[in-house]
Amino acid sequence: MIYIHIPFCRSFCTYCDFYSEIASRCCKDEQSRFERFASALSAEIASYAGVEAGSVNTLYIGGGTPSVLPLSVFERVVGALRDHGFGGPYDEFTVEVNPDDIVEKGEAYVEGLLRLGVNRISMGVQSFDDEILRWMNRRHDSAAAREAYAILERAGVPDISVDLIFGLSQLSDMQWRSTLRQALEISPSGALPAHISSYQLSVEPGSALASLVDRGVWTEASDEMCARQYDILCSELRSAGYEHYEISNFALPGHRARHNSAYWNHSQYLGLGPGAHGFLDGRRFWNNPSLDSYVQAAAEGDFSTVRGSEDLTSEQVVLERVMLGLRTSDGVDADFLRTHCAAPALASALAAGDLVPVAIASGNIVPVGTRFRIPESRFFVSDTIIAELI
Ligand code: SF4
Known part of the structure; x- marks a missing residue:
């Protein structure tokens, strides 16, 4: 089981504290920056050759925003995994995407991912309310989310998961119910999304949201409001036929996320890329969240300078x-x-x-x-x- 962290986003969302660097569309050097990252990642993959990455046969490329990457980078990464004994076909191969990338790059991009063995896409929709999406500093609007979903379906993605967020003080219960219903109706074909993940907004230290709270510009939703919206989430998705198999995750029968389920079973996994965490042989390890140090470590052929680890006690x-x-x-x-x-x-x-x-x-x-x-x-x-x- 392998997790790869892609440390690029086009912009930072208000609530997010994941490690990521801004990838600019205007910067002419962006392509070579992606290629340098791909080279470093390939070197890290090679450094683990011969290591047993647990018994679960899944690959998850998350981030950050993997969909900012061109197909050529995915091809290099999948090739490096194959060349060093971590090749597919995987029982589940997920890539996280943002709707605006899918709309911009279209069906050909998604078909390229499928040709590489991707069989599951997780898309960060978060809301269908355009005002809330702007507040979150998301790049897409609700129309783009629908369009992206239609592209994923037309390209033939077998499993699509949609992410949503609740528990914002400006999100009324009525808006939340409407968001859920729009998520259930997102497919032009009328089919339900195979999987829905829904997280309560939390104020993470270091995020833009934390500074809004500190400055008194924004107030968190009350526990009662969050509890109510969680109840709405559970009842709407139960009525639609979803299995509530983890606190924040709902699947149509047969569509549980295998990779994430393995985390919850405390399975072993390899974590690759700057900021990634892994768990092997009772030891937790991680790469420092710094793209520059990671690329430099790869150039020097020594990842020990960016890796930390700790043995877990019983x-x-x-x-x-x-x-x-x-x-x-x-x-x-x-x-x-x-x-x-x-x-x-x-x-x-x-x-x-x-x-x-x-x-x-x-x-x-x-x-x-x-x-x-x-x-x-x-x-x-x-x-x-x-x-x-x-
Ligand atoms: S939520 Fe996703 S797209 Fe937004 S900043 Fe975080 S990693 Fe990037």
């Missing part, structure tokens, strides 16, 4: 397995919880209905009581429930 492993697993509808193995949680805390969570037995996991009926999960109605307060348990 307590950290338990904590992560419980925290990640209880985010999902499959929950966590009951014996694992009995072994690692204090008996009174576990008994009290079960008595209060904060944890319930899982009847169906991954489509297979398993004996009731072998796994415990947080029920959907309490997903919104899962952080509190998990904190009580561990």
